Amino acid sequence: MTSNHFDERLAPSLKRLHLSRRLLERVAGVSERRWWPEDVDFEEGAIQAGKDAIAKAGIKPHQIGLMINTSVTRRNLEPSVAVRIHHGVGLPSSAINFDVANACLGFVNGMTLAASMIDSGQIDYALIVASEDSRPTQELTFERLNSETSTREDYLREFATLTLGSGAAAAVIGRHDLHPDSHRIVGGVSRAGTEFHELCVGGPNGMFTDTKGLLDNGLKLVVDAWTEAQDSGWNWRDMDRYVTHQVSNSYTNAIIKAVDLVRNRVPITFPKWGNVGPASLPMTLAQESATLKKGDRVLCMGVGSGLNTTMMELAW
Numbered sequence: 001m002t003s004n005h006f007d008e009r010l011a012p013s014l015k016r017l018h019l020s021r022r023l024l025e026r027v028a029g030v031s032e033r034r035w036w037p038e039d040v041d042f043e044e045g046a047i048q049a050g051k052d053a054i055a056k057a058g059i060k061p062h063q064i065g066l067m068i069n070t071s072v073t074r075r076n077l078e079p080s081v082a083v084r085i086h087h088g089v090g091l092p093s094s095a096i097n098f099d100v101a102n103a104c105l106g107f108v109n110g111m112t113l114a115a116s117m118i119d120s121g122q123i124d125y126a127l128i129v130a131s132e133d134s135r136p137t138q139e140l141t142f143e144r145l146n147s148e149t150s151t152r153e154d155y156l157r158e159f160a161t162l163t164l165g166s167g168a169a170a171a172v173i174g175r176h177d178l179h180p181d182s183h184r185i186v187g188g189v190s191r192a193g194t195e196f197h198e199l200c201v202g203g204p205n206g207m208f209t210d211t212k213g214l215l216d217n218g219l220k221l222v223v224d225a226w227t228e229a230q231d232s233g234w235n236w237r238d239m240d241r242y243v244t245h246q247v248s249n250s251y252t253n254a255i256i257k258a259v260d261l262v263r264n265r266v267p268i269t270f271p272k273w274g275n276v277g278p279a280s281l282p283m284t285l286a287q288e289s290a291t292l293k294k295g296d297r298v299l300c301m302g303v304g305s306g307l308n309t310t311m312m313e314l315a316w
Contacts, residue, residue, distance in 0.1 A: 068097075072103065105304035132166055132276050144206065188313055296316040297314075
């Protein structure tokens with residue numbers, strides 16, 4: 001779904017509010033994003049991603065002891081989204097399954113939880129999934145912004161909603177001693193700035209964002225976490241790749257500048273995929289994996305509404 005198409009859908013509103021077209025491309029840098037076909041839902045996407053990840057890991061579904069769904073998207077409060085995915089992937093009755101929701105950081109949080117359970121000897125393998133569906137929320141946003149009562153302020157508050165995309169990702173986490181040639185979770189840091197929990201509030205009907213407040217305070221949280229990590233002995237100044245949560249041009253440029261990252265080591269996927277919530281980072285990592293070699297150091301970095309930030313090092 002191109003941003004030009006979105007401009008066409010919002011043409012009445014843009015004309016009435018004297019707003020220029022191509023703001024999504026010029027300001028956010030998002031040229032297109034994906035929607036699931038009408039006959040495919042986001043849970044089916046998670047199921048397929050989970051099956052693919054298990055197959056590529058070279059194990060069998062019955063070996064999975066834990067499955068964590070980290071999707072923001074959900075159609076009902078209960079049961080969990082995890083139960084349908086657990087059933088669809090064909091996991092055993094013995095596999096613990098639940099949802100972890102933490103905005104765009106959910107997938108990395110799920111990896112951390114799985115690693116802890118593996119280290120404690122409770123399980124041998126875990127499956128982490130995330131799947132997002134931006135279509136229903138964006139359809140409602142078109143309707144709301146095209147109403148005769150919408151204002152420029154409404155458009156700006158809901159601008160971030162238009163950058164969202166759909167997609168799915170999955171990862172199998174296992175015991176490194178059983179797979180010495182596998183990629184390894186080294187560890188990382190997390191920091192919270194929960195006093196800013198009202199800067200981005202989203203639900204099935206829409207997402208409403210204080211874009212400047214989110215950028216300014218999220219950036220400060222990243223810098224504080226980065227500085228504390230360096231002071232604690234983490235040396236992330238010369239990583240082979242920095243895989244960040246994908247939002248927009250301004251967010252990516254600000255983080256690169258704030259902590260002095262090497263720009264050509266920061267892969268970019270938001271121009272074609274948009275912001276796919278917690279699936280963004282693992283989708284970007286999956287695409288980038290073809291260019292990584294054994295021994296490379298990878299730092300996963302993300303900020304989620306709330307505010308929370310996490311940085312996790314992987315040894316490829």
